Amino acid sequence: xxxxxxxxxxxxxxxxxxxxxxxxxxxxxxxxxxxxxxxxxxxxxxxxxxxxxxxxxxxxxxxxxxxxxxxxxxxxxxxxxxxxxxxxxxxxxxxxxxxxxxxxxxxxxxxxxxxxxxxxxxxxxxxxxxxxxxxxxxxxxxxxxxxxxxxxxxxxxxxxxxxxxxxxxxxxxxxxxxxxxxxxxxxxxxxxxxxxxxxxxxxxxxxxxxxxxxxxxxxxxxxxxxxxxxxxxxxxxxxxxxxxxxxxxxxxxxxxxxxxxxxxxxxxxxxxxxxxxxxxxxxxxxxxxxxxxxxxxxxxxxxxxxxxxxxxxxxxxxxxxxxxxxxxxxxxxxxxxxxxxxxxxxxxxxxxxxxxxxxxxxx
Amino acid sequence: xxxxxxxxxxxxxxxxxxxxxxxxxxxxxxxxxxxxxxxxxxxxxxxxxxxxxxxxxxxxxxxxxxxxxxxxxxxxxxxxxxxxxxxxxxxxxxxxxxxxxxxxxxxxxxxxxxxxxxxxxxxxxxxxxxxxxxxxxxxxxxxxxxxxxxxxxxxxxxxxxxxxxxxxxxxxxxxxxxxxxxxxxxxxxxxxxxxxxxxxxxxxxxxxxxxxxxxxxxxxxxxxxxxxxxxxxxxxxxxxxxxxxxxxxxxxxxxxxxxxxxxxxxxxxxxxxxxxxxxxxxxxxxxxxxxxxxxxxxxxxxxxxxxxxxxxxxxxxxxxxxxxxxxxxxxxxxxxxx
Ligand code: SF4
Numbered sequence: 001x002x003x004x005x006x007x008x009x010x011x012x013x014x015x016x017x018x019x020x021x022x023x024x025x026x027x028x029x030x031x032x033x034x035x036x037x038x039x040x041x042x043x044x045x046x047x048x049x050x051x052x053x054x055x056x057x058x059x060x061x062x063x064x065x066x067x068x069x070x071x072x073x074x075x076x077x078x079x080x081x082x083x084x085x086x087x088x089x090x091x092x093x094x095x096x097x098x099x100x101x102x103x104x105x106x107x108x109x110x111x112x113x114x115x116x117x118x119x120x121x122x123x124x125x126x127x128x129x130x131x132x133x134x135x136x137x138x139x140x141x142x143x144x145x146x147x148x149x150x151x152x153x154x155x156x157x158x159x160x161x162x163x164x165x166x167x168x169x170x171x172x173x174x175x176x177x178x179x180x181x182x183x184x185x186x187x188x189x190x191x192x193x194x195x196x197x198x199x200x201x202x203x204x205x206x207x208x209x210x211x212x213x214x215x216x217x218x219x220x221x222x223x224x225x226x227x228x229x230x231x232x233x234x235x236x237x238x239x240x241x242x243x244x245x246x247x248x249x250x251x252x253x254x255x256x257x258x259x260x261x262x263x264x265x266x267x268x269x270x271x272x273x274x275x276x277x278x279x280x281x282x283x284x285x286x287x288x289x290x291x292x293x294x295x296x297x298x299x300x301x302x303x304x305x306x307x308x309x310x311x312x313x314x315x316x317x318x319x320x321x322x323x324x325x326x327x328x329x330x331x332x333x334x335x336x337x338x339x340x341x342x343x344x345x346x347x348x349x350x351x352x353x354x355x356x357x358x359x360x361x362x363x
Numbered sequence: 364x365x366x367x368x369x370x371x372x373x374x375x376x377x378x379x380x381x382x383x384x385x386x387x388x389x390x391x392x393x394x395x396x397x398x399x400x401x402x403x404x405x406x407x408x409x410x411x412x413x414x415x416x417x418x419x420x421x422x423x424x425x426x427x428x429x430x431x432x433x434x435x436x437x438x439x440x441x442x443x444x445x446x447x448x449x450x451x452x453x454x455x456x457x458x459x460x461x462x463x464x465x466x467x468x469x470x471x472x473x474x475x476x477x478x479x480x481x482x483x484x485x486x487x488x489x490x491x492x493x494x495x496x497x498x499x500x501x502x503x504x505x506x507x508x509x510x511x512x513x514x515x516x517x518x519x520x521x522x523x524x525x526x527x528x529x530x531x532x533x534x535x536x537x538x539x540x541x542x543x544x545x546x547x548x549x550x551x552x553x554x555x556x557x558x559x560x561x562x563x564x565x566x567x568x569x570x571x572x573x574x575x576x577x578x579x580x581x582x583x584x585x586x587x588x589x590x591x592x593x594x595x596x597x598x599x600x601x602x603x604x605x606x607x608x609x610x611x612x613x614x615x616x617x618x619x620x621x622x623x624x625x626x627x628x629x630x631x632x633x634x635x636x637x638x639x640x641x642x643x644x645x646x647x648x649x650x651x652x653x654x655x656x657x658x659x660x661x662x663x664x665x666x667x668x669x670x671x672x673x674x675x676x677x678x679x680x681x682x683x684x685x686x687x688x689x690x691x692x693x694x695x696x697x698x699x700x701x
Binding site: 010013014017036039042043044045046048049089090091114116220221222336337338348349356357358359 | 549610623626628681682683684685686687688690693695697698
């Protein structure tokens with residue numbers, strides 16, 4: 001793994017920053033879609049290094065944060081069913097729903113387990129044949145294929161006790177929704193690195209073509225991001241809009257066909273509810289007909305009760321990039337990573353958490 | 364003759380009866396034997412004179428075996444290091460095993476073997492202990508609880524609250540090795556790496572440092588929560604701020620690579636054989652030189668400085684010249700899902 005250092009070399013970074021300064025004359029607003037980018041930008045202090053002409057916006061790209069409260073309530077209700085083991089990725093269990101969180105129901109005796117991959121969840125199901133294991137599937141195109149693979153595996157093994165709640169979301173439709181809303185004007189888009197590795201850079205072509213917005217796919221190292229910003233600035237200055245890749249080591253134009261096939265074998269697109277954005281057509285994934293017996297929502301009876309948002313939390317607006325975490329009255333006082341009010345403060349990729357944890361000194 | 368040997372730990376091993384006796388004799392006494400332990404009295408009795416340091420800790424690591432060590436080695440090193448961090452010379456440890464029914468006897472034997480090796484390396488004796496066996500599901504394979512006592516040499520006063528503005532921050536080597544080595548072997552996250560845990564007793568290194576300067580102000584081993592959390596603790600306790608420079612913090616290639624892949628920050632990853640020392644500026648170079656001659660301090664570096672402004676705050680200059688706050692860790696570092 002020799003490559004990382006090359007992408008952090010400070011001389012290279014300084015050179016890139018100088019080039020950005022030299023070329024950037026117009027005022028621009030660049031949005032990073034992905035929460036991983038938000039964290040990297042805050043962590044390496046990239047905002048402070050960019051010229052005043054460049055404003056950076058954080059987009060909705062954190063799978064934990066965009067999960068609607070009603071969906072979290074659903075997971076909590078399922079976890080409460082006697083005999084159920086609910087397995088999910090770490091950040092999810094701390095996110096507050098309308099009344100409780102998975103962490104709280106776990107403390108109350110529900111069997112909620114943190115896993116690092118779907119393999120863990122399958123293993124738990126094998127070891128507990130008399131119980132029902134529900135995997136809370138969350139994530140974008142990056143994780144959906146692995147969840148699809150687990151369903152196929154469970155089918156092959158004839159497992160009768162493995163289920164999935166699919167809260168998976170698709171990125172291109174929500175970017176479209178965001179741009180269509182006209183709420184924020186964006187002059188360039190930093191496209192998600194890992195998602196693009198699956199869907200391919202071609203998936204962003206509609207943005208460059210239909211909206212005239214330059215797109216560059218970026219990796220997660222500071223040099224990747226600076227390179228990406230530089231490429232965006234060049235496009236904007238030259239009044240161009242096309243899709244470029246600043247993450248060649250990870251992304252190809254056509255993406256990962258095998259992963260996509262797997263994903264669409266098990267799942268089909270459906271409309272999905274995003275926190276702060278409401279119902280977005282074709283932006284979610286549900287189990288397709290052939291795999292419906294794995295759908296936890298169909299297999300169990302449960303009542304999550306009515307959903308409501310935490311009082312005072314503006315996560316929805318933060319996710320739509322209309323506001324920044326610092327606009328929130330609760331930021332850093334009532335709401336901190338230790339006692340989070342909204343998911344944006346919980347998730348390791350959440351904007352509020354990134355602003356709080358990596359807030360620039362003196363800011 | 365009754366055949367008592369079993370290849371798995373069963374509840375009866377914790378009963379206090381014959382099997383329990385056999386477990387103690389065959390597994391623990393054989394490996395850890397010393398006159399104080401061999402007496403098998405209810406308490407170990409020993410003489411001491413001077414200032415005593417006393418600490419306790421519990422070890423619940425998962426998986427119990429990892430590259431570069433296991434829960435037994437970790438328990439000894441961790442406790443020895445807690446004593447060493449106040450400058451104490453570790454003397455005696457207690458070890459209490461809480462075993463989940465069904466643990467292979469072979470695993471236990473292997474773990475007690477590494478307890479013995481680590482204790483020998485650190486020059487401490489296990490003088491008392493306990494074994495409990497709990498129902499399957501009531502513990503995760505094996506938990507170890509320890510206590511340790513050590514003697515603090517005359518003139519040594521090391522505390523988290525002793526740092527002063529101007530002090531240099533010395534780190535004994537690369538960060539994140541233990542955390543990433545353990546993570547790489549978690550179920551479902553397995554990735555191949557040659558990386559080994561840095562798990563090691565640091566009392567030898569500390570003794571050398573104290574020889575150069577008994578006036579070391581503060582010292583701590585950045586275990587869970589990583590370097591970031593430790594520096595925050597020290598800054599808060601001493602009511603000072605700490606400035607570090609990203610470029611000066613040693614991080615192995617493998618750790619960086621894994622952190623990039625998983626979306627983790629090495630500053631928050633656990634270490635088990637590293638220490639941070641805050642020392643008067645005039646002593647820093649001499650201490651650093653001495654540290655580098657010790658195996659545990661070979662990669663030592665001065666990574667920053669203690670300052671008076673903004674008490675409690677840790678700030679890092681990034682390698683590109685920006686600066687950012689380094690906060691404490693909340694919860695466990697978790698790999699990204701995006
Ligand atoms: S600071 Fe907390 S309450 Fe405010 S938007 Fe962020 S998560 Fe919600």
